[in-house]
């Protein structure tokens with residue numbers, strides 16, 4: 332019989348930044364596999380709308396508006412999840428932003444904004460969720476890094492944050508393994524979302540030429556490996572970075 336991700340059914344998954352883009356697709360995929368899903372986003376409108384879409388498809392879902400840079404809001408996200416469903420099996424730290432600019436012109440606010448959301452926001456969510464996972468002695472954390480972690484002109488702030496996420500992931504994987512908690516990174520390449528829609532058409536065409544699979548990724552291309560990493564198919568995998576980029580690097 333084909334493997335059906337039985338262990339995902341009835342598990343509880345929190346996905347940050349899941350009002351749109353990759354996060355929304357992750358939330359849909361987990362719900363389609365029978366998980367109870369917490370849709371969370373800083374943007375209240377998209378947060379509610381994404382949860383409604385999942386509910387309309389028959390998924391079990393709740394939504395919690397949360398700015399991951401605010402520890403009190405992050406703690407509330409975890410508490411509301413526990414109050415409703417009693418556990419947190421999977422935390423997918425997906426919320427992230429870019430604010431690109433050449434380094435010599437980069438203002439401190441531009442640096443801090445990007446590092447604060449991408450890196451410190453990920454730390455906040457890990458810290459708050461692990462508090463519950465360690466008592467259950469099980470859990471999965473997936474942190475979204477990026478191909479940009481290798482360095483990208485105009486993205487010193489974003490690249491530094493996404494490289495920092497790898498260090499955070501690998502350290503947590505080692506510290507939390509004795510508590511039954513696995514921690515991994517997924518690092519997308521060029522995925523078709525709002526984040527990349529801003530790239531001019533000509534540059535986009537040039538980028539696609541560089542991708543061995545000759546297409547941009549779709550959010551579902553990222554969601555599927557995340558489902559795999561959270562499942563018991565990946566039960567012996569922790570502290571890893573899975574590049575999902577069409578062969579780009």
Ligand SMILES: NC(=O)c1ccc[n+]([C@@H]2O[C@H](COP(=O)([O-])OP(=O)(O)OC[C@H]3O[C@@H](n4cnc5c(N)ncnc54)[C@H](O)[C@@H]3O)[C@@H](O)[C@H]2O)c1
Pocket residue numbers: 347348349350351352353354371372373374377397398399400424425426427428448452475476477478518519520521522523524525526527
């Ligand atoms: N799209 C790509 O090509 C690509 C490539 C590599 C990595 N990534 C990473 O994948 C993740 C998702 O990216 P996406 O393309 O779907 O972006 P997106 O902009 O489509 O969605 C990101 C979501 O995060 C939310 N968000 C922003 N700041 C937040 C905050 N402080 N608290 C909570 N939510 C917040 C936004 O409201 C939005 O709904 C990000 O971490 C991004 O860095 C994307």
